[in-house]
Structures are given as structure tokens and as C-alpha cells.
Amino acid sequence: MGTTNNEESTSQTQKLPPGVVLGPDGKPCKVCTAFRHWKPLKNMTTPKAAATTTTTTTKGPVNSQHTIDPISASLAIASAIPPIIDLPRPDNCPPDVEQLGRATWSFLHTTAAYYPERADPTQARHMYSLLSALPTLYPCSHCASHLGECMKRNPPDVSGRAALSRWLCERHNEVNVRLGKPSFDCNKTDERWKDGPLDGSCD
Ligand SMILES: Cc1cc2nc3c(=O)[nH]c(=O)nc-3n(C[C@H](O)[C@H](O)[C@H](O)COP(=O)(O)OP(=O)(O)OC[C@H]3O[C@@H](n4cnc5c(N)ncnc54)[C@H](O)[C@@H]3O)c2cc1C
Incomplete structure (x- = not known):
């Protein structure tokens, strides 16, 4: 051939x-x-x-x-062509890594914020399954692979709301650090994802 x-x-x-x-x-x-x-x-x-x-x-x-x-x-790009910065992104585009990430974190943190204080075995099993599926199914492959490594080191704590919220916050912070972003204060997950700011601006 x-x-x-x-x-x-x-x-x-x-x-x-x-x-x-x-x-x-x-x-x-x-x-x-x-x-x-x-x-x-x-x-x-x-x-x-x-x-x-x-x-x-x-x-x-x-x-x-x-x-x-x-x-x-x-x-392949010619090196003479500079990167285009801050291009307007049409609303109907498929998600990029950032939009998908924001949507996923919103879903996960919000789900954790409304998780039972003490999960029963069925709830805990479902939550564990949901989180365990991400390293296999999350469409951004390198994100999924990093998450899988993190989850091996730190398996999800699905015992209840507070523990799960903290666990997710810490995993999210691992990504933040890797991307050079500031860490989020994990004492403020309820404020951010459930109750809103103390000034009432979201009430
Ligand atoms: C599982 C997963 C893995 C990812 N891995 C990568 C990767 O390897 N490379 C990559 O480029 N992108 C990755 N992303 C996407 C990345 O995390 C961001 O979502 C994306 O860069 C957009 O960032 P952002 O600054 O808009 O806010 P995001 O990081 O999406 O955060 C959304 C909001 O969550 C709040 N927040 C921030 N940190 C925390 C925290 N620790 N706990 C609770 N709330 C918080 C803030 O209010 C923030 O505005 C991943 C996303 C997910 C869900």
C-alpha cells in the first residue's frame, strides 16, 4: 500500500x-x-x-x-498571524472549555448546596455515581483526566451537604490553581451557591 x-x-x-x-x-x-x-x-x-x-x-x-x-x-497557523483576542462569541456556539466549565461547576456546587445534611445510602450512592462518572464522560478530555487523578487522591465525600460542598470546592480550587486563578474561600460556598451575599443584593 x-x-x-x-x-x-x-x-x-x-x-x-x-x-x-x-x-x-x-x-x-x-x-x-x-x-x-x-x-x-x-x-x-x-x-x-x-x-x-x-x-x-x-x-x-x-x-x-x-x-x-x-x-x-x-x-496550522502562520506565526505572523497574531491571536485574536476577545472575539465576540455568538450565543448559539457549542460550549467551549470555559462555558462548559462554568455550567458544570454551577450544577455541581448548586447540587451540593441542596444535598441533604445527612445523605441516606441511596442518595449517597447516586451522588457518588454522578461524580465518579465525570472522569469518564466529561467532554473536555484533559479536564476529565486531571479530575480523575484528583479523585483518586481525594475520593468524594458524599456523606452530607457540608462535606460534599467542601470536597467540591477543594477540587475546583485545584483547577483554579492549575489555571493560575485565585483559590476560592471554601467557607463561602453556601453564600455563593445557596444563600447569596449578606448584603441582600441577590434577594
Ligand atoms: C471538572 C472540571 C475540570 C476542569 N478542568 C479544566 C482544565 O483542566 N483546564 C481548563 O482550562 N479548564 C478546566 N475547567 C474549566 C474551568 O474550571 C473554568 O470553569 C473555566 O476556566 C471558566 O472559569 P471562570 O473563571 O469563568 O469561573 P469558574 O472556575 O468556572 O467558576 C465559576 C464560579 O464559581 C465560583 N468558584 C470559583 N472557585 C470556586 C470554588 N473552589 N468553590 C466554589 N465556587 C467557586 C466563582 O464564583 C466563579 O465565578 C474544568 C471544569 C470542570 C467542571
Whole structure:
């Protein structure tokens, strides 16, 4: 059999824009990447660009060249094209890593905030199943894989509302730290996700 286009292309080293995340298949992963990083990738016009950029993979940020397939190669960016910052993102776009993350954290923290003070065995089992499924099912693959590692080190505490809220807050803080964001005060999870601020501005 002859050499396929894919085989030819994988011998090329290509550059990706900063922030673009590769999925498990080695291709740029849309739901793993923020829209502001994805959009410049889609605007790329030069398939054989070659420069050094920082790209994040499932194993974290790397500063290197990557071998990618023809689809990815066709998306490769010329280093001369600067990243497009703060592009307006149409409301009907599929979620990017940030929108999906905000929605998921909202769901998880709110569910924990309304979880029983003392979960019965059925509630605890369901909650454990819900959380345990995330490392397998969460669409952002590198997020899911990090979460799975964190959950191995710190299994979910599904005994009741307070413990679960704290456990989630700590897992969320692990992501915050990894992304260079400030840690959230885990004493304020009820205020943020159930009761609202003391000034009554959300009442
Ligand atoms: C399981 C999971 C793993 C993720 N992994 C990655 C990843 O590896 N890489 C990546 O780029 N993105 C990841 N994300 C997305 C990321 O966490 C953010 O959701 C995204 O960057 C948007 O951030 P944000 O600043 O808008 O607020 P978010 O971090 O989404 O937080 C939403 C709101 O929650 C509140 N909050 C913040 N921290 C806490 C906390 N510790 N406890 C309680 N409330 C809090 C704040 O009020 C904040 O405004 C992950 C999301 C999830 C659900």
C-alpha cells in the first residue's frame, strides 16, 4: 500500500496557536479549548507554518512542535498571524472549555448546596455515581483526566451537604490553581451557591 496523505502529513511538524489543546486523538480539541484560542486556529490560512508556540496537551502546557494529521495541518497557523483576542462569541456556539466549565461547576456546587445534611445510602450512592462518572464522560478530555487523578487522591465525600460542598470546592480550587486563578474561600460556598451575599443584593 502507498503512503497516505495522513502518513505524509504526520511527518511534518506543525505549530498551533497558544492555548489550543490537543485531544486524545492528537487533533485540536474544540471543547477542550477556549473560544478566543480556537478562533485564530480556524482563521489560519497557512497549512505549513512552523514556529515555536506554547500548546497545552492532555499532559499540560508544552513548548514544542507537534506532529499533526492533515485536518490539523490544514488548520496550522502562520506565526505572523497574531491571536485574536476577545472575539465576540455568538450565543448559539457549542460550549467551549470555559462555558462548559462554568455550567458544570454551577450544577455541581448548586447540587451540593441542596444535598441533604445527612445523605441516606441511596442518595449517597447516586451522588457518588454522578461524580465518579465525570472522569469518564466529561467532554473536555484533559479536564476529565486531571479530575480523575484528583479523585483518586481525594475520593468524594458524599456523606452530607457540608462535606460534599467542601470536597467540591477543594477540587475546583485545584483547577483554579492549575489555571493560575485565585483559590476560592471554601467557607463561602453556601453564600455563593445557596444563600447569596449578606448584603441582600441577590434577594
Ligand atoms: C471538572 C472540571 C475540570 C476542569 N478542568 C479544566 C482544565 O483542566 N483546564 C481548563 O482550562 N479548564 C478546566 N475547567 C474549566 C474551568 O474550571 C473554568 O470553569 C473555566 O476556566 C471558566 O472559569 P471562570 O473563571 O469563568 O469561573 P469558574 O472556575 O468556572 O467558576 C465559576 C464560579 O464559581 C465560583 N468558584 C470559583 N472557585 C470556586 C470554588 N473552589 N468553590 C466554589 N465556587 C467557586 C466563582 O464564583 C466563579 O465565578 C474544568 C471544569 C470542570 C467542571
